[in-house]
Amino acid sequence: MDNSMRYNDFAGFLAGEFPFKVQKISVNAGFTCPNRDGTKGFGGCTYCNNQTFNPAYCRDDRSVTMQLEEGKRFFARKYPQMKYLAYFQAYTNTYGELELLKRMYEEALAVEGVVGLVIGTRPDCMPDSLLDYLEEVNRRTFLLVEYGIESADDRTLERINRGHSFACTEDAVRRTAARGIRTGGHVILGLPGESREDLIKQAERLSELPLTTLKMHQLQLIRGTRMAHEYALHPEEFHLFSADEYIDLVIDYVEHLRPDLILERFVSQSPRELLIAPDWGLKNHEFTDRVKKRMKERDAWQGKAYRKADGHKNS
Template sequence: MTEHLYLDLNTYLRRRFGQKVWKVPVDAGFTCPNRDGTKGLNGCIYCNNESFSGASAGEITRQVKKRIEALKRKKINAFIVYFQSYSNTYGSLDEIKTKLESALIDDGIVSIHIGTRPDTVDDEKLDYLAELNKRYEVVVEYGLQSSNPETLRIINRGHTADDFADAVRKTSERGIKSCAHIILGLPNDTREDMMETTRFAAVCGVHSVKFHHLHIVKDTELENIYKQGKIKVMDVREYADILAECIALLPDETVIARLMGDAAGDTLIAPKWEISKNGFIDLLKSVMREKGLRQGVLFRK
């Protein structure tokens, strides 16, 4: 019998679509209310202030076409278009429609994942996504990061946990799936805060969760704080330990869509773990076995 410790994304996708499904990341050139002056100028303290691309519809189509052609040469025929960078519902409805639909160019596209903030959706935009959801599986990925209001203030998120809960509720009411992004190890967050954030996402009813470990990248406010010795990052064992407990807090049916964060090697300052992704998965599973944990065992409605 196969050991089941948690429901990973690949397992879910194979069950849902009957084949291997590959993500096609798209930079649609959206910005963020926390960077354009609407709510702030400098963004969240962990966000690298690189310039925006301002991608046109034609450029988006070219991005997707090039990546899908490369994947098809590897005999991959089912795709998720993933609008990844910044807040992909932060714009007019017409702009969002144009950019999203310019990516939907291949019959092999089965799903659309849209990364965004909970304070950049409204009824009109969600109604449009509900129409798209009739043709594709739409997943709206909302950045929660923490449910602790003081932590959200410290990291300069510019929204509240209630904003997240409200966005997930409205999204779910339309039959659209939601994914929560959670960062473990943020300044001010205790171990209990991290677990409470996970509980909060579970109670909100998200379809999936992406966990990220806090990492420090160049040219961020977080870099300055780190160099002043005001925060520390977890070592890989510490992270695996808290992650194991957070996974156990989630319902069995919640998809664990990500286990750890990514940062380009030339921008990463800390932590620099000497472990591969597969190595980390092995470590996590070992920790879960040691602690007698699996997904769902600590979930309380």
């Protein structure tokens, strides 16, 4: 960790991987999810509305190449020398026939200026046959496979209709990392029924996994989701953090994380027209600046309270 930083940030991680600036471009390849199409269930996760993270250029009626080229035009105005990572983000991007998946990924890698892939998926959608192929991809280009973990508590996973257990997450992360592939995770802090103590335990459990990167964000209630309906009926079952409350929770969480984990982000911004709550009026970079300031005030740093699985505190 850089001595001037109190946590390992994603920008520093990318700077160590590439000798030039890189930017992720989101791609919607038209995938669905096993708990939307009836394989495991219908309706998807209770909090999910994919409109919250798809930029305007990212529509599944256009080819992967077209989406990447439009994304490149958007960013190249400001940074002409920028290179790009194709970020397969919407829904479950390993949920399909192997040959179709290969064609999608190879199409992205063939676009000029694309120097790697980030593939967002679920822990229950990573067969060994796909890992065989991704292991080969990883030998020739940058690859990060990012799993939606969301929670380490099976009761929570069931409540949000996730369709898999935490044991499934552990298995997928370990199988992926064992291939030498950079492996990321994504969690939501503040899901109903989870206390601060539960989340600290979650940080400790995730630290035992061979994750390279971790994204976290606050629970957001989004219009048109089943969770928004649940909140309307039973608001007492939800705790929606103020910005300052959430900053202190994030810092507590980060202090219990393994010191070498790369922390990609702390918050997510949903479109104002879709967001019910909480609406803090802060951009991601403004929130991150407040986290850094508060960490300095608290003399906090990543891993400060981390204990290895054998019970020894990190030194």
